[in-house]
Amino acid sequence: MNLPNMLTALRFLLIPVYLIVFANGHMISAFIVFTAAGLTDVLDGYIARSRGLETTAGALLDPLADKLMLIAVIVSLLMAGIIPWAAAVLLFIRDIGMIAGSAFFHFRGKKTVKANWMGKLTTVLFYVALMFIFLELPYGVTLLWCVIAFSFVTSVMYIVKFRALNSRQTG
Structure with missing residues (x-):
């Protein structure tokens, strides 16, 4: 420890x-x-x-x-x-997909993609959106929606990198 x-x-x-x-x-x-x-x-x-x-x-x-x-x-x-149900559902789908996918491929011996600047930016933007929400500032939920959309773009980028990384491993 x-x-x-x-x-x-x-x-x-x-x-x-x-x-x-x-x-x-x-x-x-x-x-x-x-x-x-x-x-x-x-x-x-x-x-x-x-x-x-x-x-x-x-x-x-x-x-x-x-x-x-x-x-x-x-x-x-x-x-x-x-926050609205739809926002929560999309966040859960994305995160559960990331967790399940990472675990599934990790235990199959696949290489995983380390966090990159887009993933880190997504996290920072998520914290900013939550700060707006917690402090009851205007447009907090709108900002959250923007971050959710960006997080899906980031997820697609990770999937593309994962596929490229592992196709080189097997190819």
Whole structure:
């Protein structure tokens, strides 16, 4: 259990904290907890890569922690009537597809595509959209729709890169 993996474990622990804070109506505090989880993600990735502390467990648990936090945020916003069902469904389809696809191909010995600038930009834009929503700023949901559309473009780019990477492996 190294420092990056401890930060990932902390992210798992922040999920119920976020849910409790949100359920008690503290929108700004809930966003702060969500943002803190995001910062631990950035920090654990940086530490793992810069210090050679990348582990198989970390590679699998890190995205799982991210996706579970995202699911908690989306479900809480949906149940509170803050975001529309269609937005939540599209986010779930995309994320479940990414998780299932990554796991399926990982266990079949296929190479996976590491996060690139478009994926990172999608994450930043998602946080910006959620900041607008949590702070009740105008156009938060509209911005979320734009980020959802961009996330599907990013997913297509990952699929194209994945296919190219693995066709070279077998070809």
